Amino acid sequence: MSAEGQPAIGPLLTVGQLTKLFGTFAACNGIDLEIKPGEIHALLGENGAGKSTLVKMLFGVLAPTSGEIVWQGQPVRIASPSAARRLGIGMVFQHFSLFEALTVAENIALSMAPGISLNRIAEEASALSHSYGLPLDPKAHVADLSVGERQRIEIVRALLQNPKLIILDEPTSVLTPQEADRLFETLNKLKAEGRSVLYISHRLEEVQRICDRATVLRHGKVTGACDPRRETPSSLARMMVGSDVAHVSAEGTSTKGAVKLEARHLSAPARTPFAVALKNICLKVHAGEVLAIAGVAGNGQGELFDALSGEYPAATDDVVRIADKPVGTRGINARRLMGAGFVPEERHGHAAVSALSLSDNLILARSQSDRRAFLGGGVLGLIRQDAVKSATRRIAQAMDVRKSGDNPPAGSLSGGNLQKFIVGRELDRQPTVLVVNQPTWGVDAGAASRIRQALVDLAKSGSAVLVISQDLDEIFEVATEIAVISEGRLSDIYPAAELSREKIGLLMGGMYGKTESAETAHAH
Amino acid sequence: MRIELERRPEVSRLFSILSPVIALALTMIFGGIMFLLLGKNPITALHSFFIEPLMEVWSLHELAIKAAPLIMIGVGLSVCYRSNNWNIGAEGQFIAGAIAGSILPVVFHEWHSPLVLPLMLLLGMLGGALFAGIPAFLKAHLNTNEILTSLMLVYVAQLFLDWLVRGYWRNPGGMNFPETRTFDPVAVLPEMIASGRTHWGFGFALIAAVAIWFMMRYTLKGFEITVLGQSERAGRFAGFSTRKMIWFSMLLSGALAGLAGIAEVSGAIQQLRPVISPGYGFTAIIVAFLGRLNPLGIVVAGLVLALTYLGGEAAQLSLGVSDKVTRVFQGLLLFFVLSCDTLIRYKIKLVWSNLTGTATEGAH
Incomplete structure (x- = not known):
């Protein structure tokens, strides 16, 4: 590789046997990677495969334990993100590092060398963003912008450094399909200019669509390097997961029973300046049905979950009904006692307390609904550890939760295994109503398919299931009905079979049932 | 250059257990240095400070008398701190309890009945709890910072007591x-052990420690305290109320501080x-x-801190140093406990570069 010498025709970046150890755990283990000038290179892998660790080493956030990084034929040591930027590497992180109270230009200025005037930055950013088809108003406050626009700031911020290589970490996870299309156009423009893109994703469809080459990681090792266009989604998935992923079957969920969960003109004011108010939400979930609520992150999903679960009860009783009884002002445990179960989005610090053991985390959700089994001693409320622990074992077994030891702290489990436990904790009760927010967010493919199948099976057995998700693939896998949430408003509910991705994309932008406005959505 | 604290990937179990011991050892070393600077022989000074009080029966009784309020208050505070409520005003609640409990022997001093003492203790708990209820109300309903309000109320209680006993x-x-x-004999907390002055306050402290330990370890209430202290959001998911927990923990710690107050007044001083x-x-x-916020650990810690009071008194007599030495030792101990705990969870990193970062691009 290095023998070819000439930077102009040789690879832009070569990574040789790069290893990163955390203690004895190898997050990256002898990774080889080569990126040519002017290509879009995909880095594929499940959560925990080592993708983030690898790019953090390339961007100077982490120091490699061993191995070499060769940039344009020269071995380099990248000590910090600013060193990476000076070399010509730009990065757009999955979680944006923006100050909401500052303007776009001010946020960009923070990452530039000091001493450049704000006006000049604003002009340059504005010009650059328009030439790449990413229009931005430099004077807008970040708090007022959509997630897609915030991502543009990050991209423009990276482009202002005139990088030769841009790393994008899961860029489409927060975008509507239409916004993603615009991003792909920008990436193709960058490619045409001879810049390289390292594109991290676990979405096979988009990788096949835009990437020239792909490197697949699993358990910190490279398991394949290929041209994604010559592969099938299932062959790529096999490289990622190491085995075939079980297909989720939604057969037999079409029978509708009585209404189990209902929201009637549910409105809720925003609790904080950056939260979303719920506006006049109406929905019905029948027994045997999976209603999926699609939407881009930050459009009121969390707030809807809070109102349905009763963590923040509503002002009037009739706006939420469980099993045809008004429960709007009742708390979460009252709703649980009526047969409802809840799975929030955030695993750590909401659905589970990381420092507590799994059995303690079982009590967390079920201290009242299983009062008779789990508590003794009358008013003293003694916790019956034996009963709780045996239920914990039962759940771990039913959901195939992999853990170290019998009853480890929740924080020691991987995301997928903890999520299986959290979902299993509710399923174990056979709830008649289940409300789940982002059931497989940040979960590996194997665990995700297991969780989705469990949700479908629960509906089949006659429960009403409501799934809030940003992942359209997931929604089409599990849903019998689909609605879309946008800026705190819920669209009508459509049967899943009648909706296309494009239609959902329009609904995500707030275009309720107005198909003729497709053009305006694109023009934006 | 700046100093950063970087979270350690794993917390050493051994060192978290050893932490108080290390802190104690460091306190001794720095206390020795302090005595050296004062021109005293550090070995004899430390000996008279920490060893001599343990050699006599009467001073062991004094140790128990001083440890009793420390343990009782500390146990209540542990519930507050575990549930993320920072009650700093136990001193004020102690005084409020002492005043409330003293109503009977001072105002109704002609009433002699075996009921006086139990009623005094109840009134003491009530007084402490009501006084802690002020910051609890302010926090639960007006979102006021309880650290400030509870601390400021200490001075209110101190001055109110001053005004009462002068007026x-x-x-x-x-x-x-x-x-x-001076209290009538029916209003005096009796001695617990025949050999000396230790009154029933020490017994109450031990009972309180065991009861709170049992609650924290075995009951749903203890679980609720732990969960709300770790994550308010997870507590809400479990159906636990942060607001109720503010009331519960503040009233409980206030009541225990109040009980300590009336027990001290009735058992040891016998007047206000x-x-x-x-x-x-x-x-x-x-x-x-x-005591690592563990009620049983607090019993041990209470005895250790009581020793610093006794040692301070002894050092005044035998070495002729100021009684401020006691405060210095207590301050050193808190400083080292907190810094040991911090360094077990974080490591110190010196960052030499400025914000924009300096280049180390190897072969360029």
């Missing part, structure tokens, strides 16, 4: 000294004076942390 409650036959009348506490309420904060 309405002053002993009519007391030659104008700022004191209340302008100053009835050498800072027990503040020292109990150190006790709570030195």
